[in-house]
Amino acid sequence: MNGALERLVSLYESWDKPDQAAKWRAKLERLKENNEDNGSREFELDADQVGIEYVAHACFRFYSSDGTRILIDPWASKVWLGYDLPKSILIDPVDAVVITHPHYDHDAGEFIGRQVKWPPGAQVIRDPGRYTVGDVQVTGVWGKHAAGYGKEFGQKNTMFVFEVAGLRIAHLGDNEPLSDSTVEALGSVDILMIPVDAREHLLKNREIEAIRQALEPRVLIPMHYRHPDLETDLDHPTGLGPIDPWLTRQANVFRLNGHTAVFSAPSLPSEARIVVFRHSPIVKRPDVRRTDEGGGT
Numbered sequence: 525m526n527g528a529l530e531r532l533v534s535l536y537e538s539w540d541k542p543d544q545a546a547k548w549r550a551k552l553e554r555l556k557e558n559n560e561d562n563g564s565r566e567f568e569l570d571a572d573q574v575g576i577e578y579v580a581h582a583c584f585r586f587y588s589s590d591g592t593r594i595l596i597d598p599w600a601s602k603v604w605l606g607y608d609l610p611k612s613i614l615i616d617p618v619d620a621v622v623i624t625h626p627h628y629d630h631d632a633g634e635f636i637g638r639q640v641k642w643p644p645g646a647q648v649i650r651d652p653g654r655y656t657v658g659d660v661q662v663t664g665v666w667g668k669h670a671a672g673y674g675k676e677f678g679q680k681n682t683m684f685v686f687e688v689a690g691l692r693i694a695h696l697g698d699n700e701p702l703s704d705s706t707v708e709a710l711g712s713v714d715i716l717m718i719p720v721d722a723r724e725h726l727l728k729n730r731e732i733e734a735i736r737q738a739l740e741p742r743v744l745i746p747m748h749y750r751h752p753d754l755e756t757d758l759d760h761p762t763g764l765g766p767i768d769p770w771l772t773r774q775a776n777v778f779r780l781n782g783h784t785a786v787f788s789a790p791s792l793p794s795e796a797r798i799v800v801f802r803h804s805p806i807v808k809r810p811d812v813r814r815t816d817e818g819g820g821t
């Protein structure tokens with residue numbers, strides 16, 4: 525359960541940094557004593573499998589069978605979203621952090637001036653291009669933020685395709701509707717992570733349907749919607765709707781009982797389906813009431 529911290533201790537030991545290793549070993553011991561869970565899961569994966577963990581909002585972690593770990597779009601605490609990013613998310617070792625765009629609900633608040641310390645040793649990927657991260661091929665595709673938001677950074681949004689275990693997994697960030705050339709650049713997509721919410725905050729329902737028809741993913745994983753159980757105010761975060769009203773109009777909806785799942789090419793469903801994760805249990809509703817603290821993306 526706390527294997528990620530054990531890896532971190534080993535990492536510091538291998539770097540000959542005994543003080544850091546001791547610090548994290550002490551933290552690990554405290555967690556063990558208190559029986560606390562840092563959220564990360566040790567996946568037992570075959571070579572043709574990938575583990576996906578949903579943290580919350582647009583934030584996921586991928587786990588390959590070779591042990592490669594990738595964190596995508598961690599949000600900033602105390603801005604817009606009412607719930608905080610668990611501290612362990614930026615401590616647990618990953619090989620790369622992938623950021624689709626510099627909004628606070630995707631870049632841990634770096635663009636708005638937060639001093640973000642990324643997980644030790646992680647490569648940080650923000651731009652279009654081809655990257656190799658362990659046994660995962662990462663391709664960033666030029667995109668543009670959905671209308672109405674992101675003018676402060678030129679509406680840059682990079683969509684990412686992850687090739688792992690024979691699967692192609694796309695995370696669209698907050699992208700606008702796709703053009704033909706963008707669809708071509710993304711290539712075939714088996715698993716699609718796309719913003720969906722009942723208030724059509726980023727994409728209209730018909731735009732989501734058009735993207736589904738263009739990419740034909742076998743699995744669609746909705747993201748970037750309101751988590752009512754994590755918010756302390758009925759109209760918070762501003763403008764972001766829940767997922768349930770949209771789901772009631774969809775066919776082949778599979779709700780997971782947890783925040784992790786394993787996928788492989790041979791086990792992809794023959795009929796396209798929507799897979800809804802629970803958010804990670806380590807993401808908690810705050811004790812104090814949180815109302816709007818700015819923007820919205």
Ligand SMILES: [Fe+2]
Nearest residue numbers: 627629698821
């Ligand atoms: Fe966003």
